[in-house]
Amino acid sequence: MRVTIADVARVADVSKTTVSRVLNGKGEVGGVTAARVREVIARLGYVPSSGAVGLARGSSRTVGMLVPSLAWPWMGEVLQGVVDTVEAADYGLLLFTCNRGAESVERFTGQVSAGAVDGLLVVEPENTLDRLTALYRGGLPIVLIDDRGQHPAFPSVVTTNREGGASAARHLLAAGRTRPLVVTGPPAFGCVRDRLDGFRSVLPTDLVVHGDFTEGCGRLAVERLLAAGTEFDAVFAHNDISAAGALRALRAAGRPVPDDIAVVGFDDIPMAEHTEPPLTTVRQPTRRMGETAARMLLDRLGGATVPDAPVVLPTELVVRHSAP
Amino acid sequence: MRVTIADVARVADVSKTTVSRVLNGKGEVGGVTAARVREVIARLGYVPSSGAVGLARGSSRTVGMLVPSLAWPWMGEVLQGVVDTVEAADYGLLLFTCNRGAESVERFTGQVSAGAVDGLLVVEPENTLDRLTALYRGGLPIVLIDDRGQHPAFPSVVTTNREGGASAARHLLAAGRTRPLVVTGPPAFGCVRDRLDGFRSVLPTDLVVHGDFTEGCGRLAVERLLAAGTEFDAVFAHNDISAAGALRALRAAGRPVPDDIAVVGFDDIPMAEHTEPPLTTVRQPTRRMGETAARMLLDRLGGATVPDAPVVLPTELVVRHSAP
DNA sequence: CTGAAAGCGCTTACAG
DNA sequence: CTGAAAGCGCTTACAG
Numbered sequence: 001m002r003v004t005i006a007d008v009a010r011v012a013d014v015s016k017t018t019v020s021r022v023l024n025g026k027g028e029v030g031g032v033t034a035a036r037v038r039e040v041i042a043r044l045g046y047v048p049s050s051g052a053v054g055l056a057r058g059s060s061r062t063v064g065m066l067v068p069s070l071a072w073p074w075m076g077e078v079l080q081g082v083v084d085t086v087e088a089a090d091y092g093l094l095l096f097t098c099n100r101g102a103e104s105v106e107r108f109t110g111q112v113s114a115g116a117v118d119g120l121l122v123v124e125p126e127n128t129l130d131r132l133t134a135l136y137r138g139g140l141p142i143v144l145i146d147d148r149g150q151h152p153a154f155p156s157v158v159t160t161n162r163e164g165g166a167s168a169a170r171h172l173l174a175a176g177r178t179r180p181l182v183v184t185g186p187p188a189f190g191c192v193r194d195r196l197d198g199f200r201s202v203l204p205t206d207l208v209v210h211g212d213f214t215e216g217c218g219r220l221a222v223e224r225l226l227a228a229g230t231e232f233d234a235v236f237a238h239n240d241i242s243a244a245g246a247l248r249a250l251r252a253a254g255r256p257v258p259d260d261i262a263v264v265g266f267d268d269i270p271m272a273e274h275t276e277p278p279l280t281t282v283r284q285p286t287r288r289m290g291e292t293a294a295r296m297l298l299d300r301l302g303g304a305t306v307p308d309a310p311v312v313l314p315t316e317l318v319v320r321h322s323a324p
Numbered sequence: 325m326r327v328t329i330a331d332v333a334r335v336a337d338v339s340k341t342t343v344s345r346v347l348n349g350k351g352e353v354g355g356v357t358a359a360r361v362r363e364v365i366a367r368l369g370y371v372p373s374s375g376a377v378g379l380a381r382g383s384s385r386t387v388g389m390l391v392p393s394l395a396w397p398w399m400g401e402v403l404q405g406v407v408d409t410v411e412a413a414d415y416g417l418l419l420f421t422c423n424r425g426a427e428s429v430e431r432f433t434g435q436v437s438a439g440a441v442d443g444l445l446v447v448e449p450e451n452t453l454d455r456l457t458a459l460y461r462g463g464l465p466i467v468l469i470d471d472r473g474q475h476p477a478f479p480s481v482v483t484t485n486r487e488g489g490a491s492a493a494r495h496l497l498a499a500g501r502t503r504p505l506v507v508t509g510p511p512a513f514g515c516v517r518d519r520l521d522g523f524r525s526v527l528p529t530d531l532v533v534h535g536d537f538t539e540g541c542g543r544l545a546v547e548r549l550l551a552a553g554t555e556f557d558a559v560f561a562h563n564d565i566s567a568a569g570a571l572r573a574l575r576a577a578g579r580p581v582p583d584d585i586a587v588v589g590f591d592d593i594p595m596a597e598h599t600e601p602p603l604t605t606v607r608q609p610t611r612r613m614g615e616t617a618a619r620m621l622l623d624r625l626g627g628a629t630v631p632d633a634p635v636v637l638p639t640e641l642v643v644r645h646s647a648p
Numbered sequence: 649c650t651g652a653a654a655g656c657g658c659t660t661a662c663a664g
Numbered sequence: 665c666t667g668a669a670a671g672c673g674c675t676t677a678c679a680g
Binding site for chain 1: 656657658659660
Binding site: 002045047048049050051052053054055060062069070071072073075076077079080083084087088090092093094095096097099100104107110111113114115116215244248251270271273274275276 | 326369373375384386400401404407412418419421428431434439539598599
């Protein structure tokens with residue numbers, strides 16, 4: 001059925017060793033012989049079995065990726081960055097989610113122990129951190145893509161949340177806004193604290209409502225403050241979804257954006273261009289974060305030492321109509 | 325380093341054969357012996373090497389998935405459906421894209437020939453169809469998730485594009501709209517023809533502008549017709565992105581939606597709830613399409629025969645404010 | 649009920 | 665420059 005190295009060897013009238021050598025470019029092989037072997041390989045359409053190669057070499061040339069959910073709006077970009085990088089290096093990508101809780105984690109660690117992957121890329125490990133730490137201590141290369149907490153034990157890729165918050169504040173300040181409302185994400189997340197600190201370092205405010213990254217939290221926060229008659233001339237929401245909620249509440253209340261109140265989000269997901277008005281937001285370099293993390297992991301698998309300190313990729317303020 | 329079946333056998337004082345048997349539940353094994361082996365497996369934390377198992381059994385317990393791009397708004401849902409199903413069956417998922425053109429396809433076919441996957445899930449094969457056909461003829465199980473053309477050679481999962489178009493028309497008709505504009509996707513796609521036919525079967529119109537699924541095409545179509553003074557009281561756009569473009573053009577022109585002109589999209593991507601006004605749209609069951617395709621492939625890998633005829637999953641009209 | 653041995657398709661010392 | 669042989673970690677007839 002399948003064409004094997006033995007078939008090639010037989011037809012080319014050499015040993016399997018020799019075929020293996022021309023395949024991997026290792027060891028000296030006579031020019032004429034090598035040419036003949038190559039010709040036979042092409043003619044027979046021989047492709048080495050990845051399973052057998054992996055077993056013999058003790059590595060699978062595959063990296064695993066563990067994500068909390070694939071349906072999040074920015075996950076596609078991260079994934080695309082990872083896949084591009086991994087494919088270019090001729091590695092495979094094995095994808096796992098942990099949205100079925102403990103069972104998923106179980107299955108996932110199993111596959112890892114089974115040696116199905118040479119290394120791991122993990123996005124925001126939620127309840128997996130102890131397992132991951134064990135695997136990492138056991139020698140499995142791991143790189144985190146994570147803003148939510150600090151895990152000094154692992155190499156990681158993050159973005160400039162503090163500076164991102166600060167850039168939003170500078171932009172609003174330059175536009176003459178002095179009384180901003182901040183709608184945060186879950187206060188337990190490191191990125192949330194950083195975005196808030198950065199913002200306040202430029203534009204101090206005590207008008208802070210703790211949200212949870214949903215549309216509803218942005219909407220409710222604005223509705224309540226308006227109902228209470230609280231004054232504010234800008235909203236900085238910690239993600240675009242809750243910024244969209246704020247926009248909706250302002251529109252419903254008849255408060256023009258940006259003339260009356262300016263709105264700035266965070267992430268720059270595809271939706272941000274399509275809100276009314278289009279959303280000014282702090283762009284996370286999601287694709288580049290994926291690429292960078294993958295590159296770090298591949299470097300590590302290639303024998304390089306990767307930095308202990310988190311690699312920090314810059315955010316970028318994207319100015320649209322909600323805060324010109 | 326790694327715990328092998330030989331270690332387990334030695335410690336449990338049995339042969340590797342016996343360990344293999346309790347591992348796979350094949351053949352008779354004495355109760356006491358089995359219990360002892362199981363205890364040793366647990367104590368040593370033994371996990372069979374997936375590479376070795378695959379080599380010995382001639383299958384990898386992994387399915388491949390080939391997608392044109394991971395950044396498309398509905399791809400995350402498809403992927404999530406696939407991953408959930410595949411994980412539940414204890415298979416791995418190897419992810420490939422073909423967004424680097426011929427090179428990607430090359431790499432991809434290579435991995436397939438290398439036996440890295442037992443079967444394949446393919447989303448909208450663009451320039452890959454000949455390669456795929458060759459692989460399929462060669463015995464590789466493949467299931468397509470594809471609306472764009474008809475490929476009777478492969479098992480596939482599609483949605484009710486014709487009925488989806490018809491449902492949009494019925495909804496508009498019931499609301500008293502009689503003069504609709506249709507902004508299509510690329511006319512070469514089968515789904516586009518179906519959506520158009522279904523729509524016109526209920527609400528005949530010759531006001532059809534061929535677009536390309538971009539925001540710009542929806543915006544331009546509306547701008548031009550308005551500039552030309554053409555009368556219409558509704559827009560049916562073939563995807564949500566171009567519907568968003570239509571909304572923008574109508575807003576810019578001061579034509580109220582839905583009072584003056586109603587707008588219906590297609591897909592129900594996350595953005596659809598956040599446009600102004602929120603978009604009425606024909607929902608594609610993307611997640612279920614992923615689940616269904618994965619299930620068909622797994623069934624096929626399990627030895628079942630899968631239907632030749634495409635499996636058709638129903639669309640659902642989601643009514644929001646743009647066309648109440 | 650259990651085991652010795654061959655085989656899956658490669659790579660890699662080792663020897664010449 | 666080239667090859668015979670062992671080994672990677674499993675499964676599976678075959679034999680008892």
